[in-house]
Amino acid sequence: MPTDDPTSYTATPPSLRNGRGARDYLATRSDPGFAQRRIAQCEARVRKWARALALRDADAEQGLAKAREDLAHWREVVALAKANGSTFWSAADFTAGDYVQFDGVWYVVVHVNRRSLTIPEPLDPSTPLADQDRTARTCTRPYDRVQDRSPAEAVNNDRQGPSSP
Incomplete structure (x- = not known):
């Protein structure tokens, strides 16, 4: 279910109001390369929030939990893509x-x-x-x-x- 939080992976962009935008959005989100890039971004956010937590930032625990949730989601997407036969080059x-x-x-x-x-x-x-x-x-x-x-x-x-x- 879409949320209003723009940093959430479940956020629905305005481009979903027409059919083409929805197709492009869903195709991009199911692209293995896109998922790999999102994992890298989520890992960076986890590191950022972990540093903030070490500095005793009040919002750090919530931010770290959200970043870890997003990271788990994208790792799930990659695992599903691998199970469906997608190739991840290295x-x-x-x-x-x-x-x-x-x-x-x-x-x-x-x-x-x-x-x-x-x-x-x-x-x-x-x-x-x-x-x-x-x-x-x-x-x-x-x-x-x-x-x-x-x-x-x-x-x-x-x-x-x-x-x-």
Whole structure:
């Protein structure tokens, strides 16, 4: 049931007044990447309220309880998504040289970081993946934005990169 508390995960935004907003809202809230980002935000709120509690802030106990409740909810959402077959990517899934898909475009993984992947900066999408210069400018993308992955060995024979589904 929706509440008036804007920080609550059960709060209903005004965009739910029309059908498209409701569809977009529900699709976003069931997206595994969205859930992962919300967990990170909730963990930060728990740490903030724990620090406030240590300073004997009067509102800290209530804030900490609410933050823990939200965190438990989003962990439940992630567990349900995993049970339904959603993929949650992490550093353990990638090595340098693999191929990764972001926003429908395949990139070579230059470096694997704890929270993100380093890929060549998308300058010219017409350049074949195998010909992308790994020393060119790079950028990072978080794991919750990964759409697909292909190991380097599977792509070695295909100079254009993995085929799109």
